[in-house]
Amino acid sequence: MNAIAYHLDPLHGLAGLTVREQEVPVPGPNQVVIKVRAASVNRRDLMLMDGIYPLPATPDIVPLSDGVGEVIAVGDNVTRAALGDRVTATYFVRFVSGPQRLAHVAEQYGANYNGMLATYAVLEEDSVVHVPDHLTDIEAATLTCAGVVAWAALTKPAPVGPGETVLTVGTGTVALFAVQYAKILGARVISITSGPDKAERLHKLGADETVDRSETPDWDEKVLELTDGHGVEHVVEAVGLPTLSKSVRSAGYNAMITMIGASQLPKGQPLENPFVGPYLAIRRIAVGSRDDFEAMNRTITEHRVRPVIDRTFPLDQAVEAYRYFRDDNPFGKVVITMP
Numbered sequence: 607m608n609a610i611a612y613h614l615d616p617l618h619g620l621a622g623l624t625v626r627e628q629e630v631p632v633p634g635p636n637q638v639v640i641k642v643r644a645a646s647v648n649r650r651d652l653m654l655m656d657g658i659y660p661l662p663a664t665p666d667i668v669p670l671s672d673g674v675g676e677v678i679a680v681g682d683n684v685t686r687a688a689l690g691d692r693v694t695a696t697y698f699v700r701f702v703s704g705p706q707r708l709a710h711v712a713e714q715y716g717a718n719y720n721g722m723l724a725t726y727a728v729l730e731e732d733s734v735v736h737v738p739d740h741l742t743d744i745e746a747a748t749l750t751c752a753g754v755v756a757w758a759a760l761t762k763p764a765p766v767g768p769g770e771t772v773l774t775v776g777t778g779t780v781a782l783f784a785v786q787y788a789k790i791l792g793a794r795v796i797s798i799t800s801g802p803d804k805a806e807r808l809h810k811l812g813a814d815e816t817v818d819r820s821e822t823p824d825w826d827e828k829v830l831e832l833t834d835g836h837g838v839e840h841v842v843e844a845v846g847l848p849t850l851s852k853s854v855r856s857a858g859y860n861a862m863i864t865m866i867g868a869s870q871l872p873k874g875q876p877l878e879n880p881f882v883g884p885y886l887a888i889r890r891i892a893v894g895s896r897d898d899f900e901a902m903n904r905t906i907t908e909h910r911v912r913p914v915i916d917r918t919f920p921l922d923q924a925v926e927a928y929r930y931f932r933d934d935n936p937f938g939k940v941v942i943t944m945p
């Protein structure tokens with residue numbers, strides 16, 4: 607089969623995703639070329655498609671930040687990867703370590719650098735990350751965005767630990783990774799979800815308690831009850847403004863609320879003042895660095911973590927994969943596999 611790449615023409619919905627033949631790329635200095643084996647879809651890929659992501663997609667870009675492949679060519683000066691290595695890439699093309707700067711977030715695979723929805727991808731050497739050996743290609747293709755942001759939320763500026771309670775909101779892939787990592791870090795986990803099936807799967811993943819928001823719309827009160835009135839120490843707020851007020855009311859004194867979710871309030875609905883309860887911190891974070899990614903991978907390896915996969919699609923059904931991810935409320939990652 608010939609090599610192919612999908613290209614995104616933003617603001618045209620799924621019709622903006624078209625496929626073309628792809629030449630085998632030649633790496634420049636400090637670049638590697640991978641033959642992609644699998645890639646996965648994130649919420650940001652829909653936002654890029656719809657033109658509501660903070661960084662506009664370059665028209666005609668190859669989408670998707672998350673993927674895994676085998677190195678098939680290396681450019682001059684490359685020392686961080688060799689032919690045959692199984693690698694992925696960081697979300698930001700050049701965010702290696704230390705505090706995040708605005709310049710880091712301005713360069714992203716699948717937005718303004720060609721991403722993973724193709725037979726071949728060109729990666730800057732600085733962004734290359736080797737993936738844990740025990741993961742299948744499908745699993746290893748899911749770590750870059752949701753995996754790393756959940757890890758950064760729970761380990762920066764200081765890791766959560768025993769004696770602390772982490773609240774996760776929703777069952778998107780960020781929250782699912784967060785449940786797994788919080789348990790490994792020794793914390794108790796309370797998870798908010800929307801039904802008994804998802805609650806059962808959260809328990810299997812490690813959640814200690816779940817609260818069904820369809821049965822208990824005032825779930826913040828239940829979280830307070832479960833924490834003897836103290837509130838939780840950490841919130842992984844993986845929905846956004848619609849749930850922020852309840853997250854604040856679920857939190858205890860000096861808690862850390864990490865805002866990851868980008869959902870906005872319905873038009874005309876004002877945001878409740880979040881600064882009325884206990885003294886606490888609310889911060890927004892954007893994924894993480896290569897150092898974060900590699901630290902996460904060491905933990906994934908040590909604890910044999912397996913990302914939750916909902917469904918896979920072959921490359922020639924990539925548009926269907928996007929549609930399924932957008933419309934069918936998956937529990938876990940939606941992955942596209944390459945022939």
Ligand SMILES: NC(=O)c1ccc[n+]([C@@H]2O[C@H](COP(=O)([O-])OP(=O)(O)OC[C@H]3O[C@@H](n4cnc5c(N)ncnc54)[C@H](OP(=O)(O)O)[C@@H]3O)[C@@H](O)[C@H]2O)c1
Pocket residue numbers: 648649650751752755775776777778779780781798799800801804819844845846848849865866867868869891892893894935
């Ligand atoms: N800042 C970053 O670096 C970063 C990185 C990755 C993702 N994100 C953002 O983080 C968010 C989560 O992404 P994701 O891919 O993990 O998940 P997602 O697919 O956006 O999460 C959807 C889940 O959230 C819950 N939910 C949705 N609306 C809700 C509401 N109004 N109230 C309560 N729960 C609600 C539902 O779970 P239940 O049915 O279980 O309730 C739903 O299945 C997105 O907004 C994404 O853009 C940010």
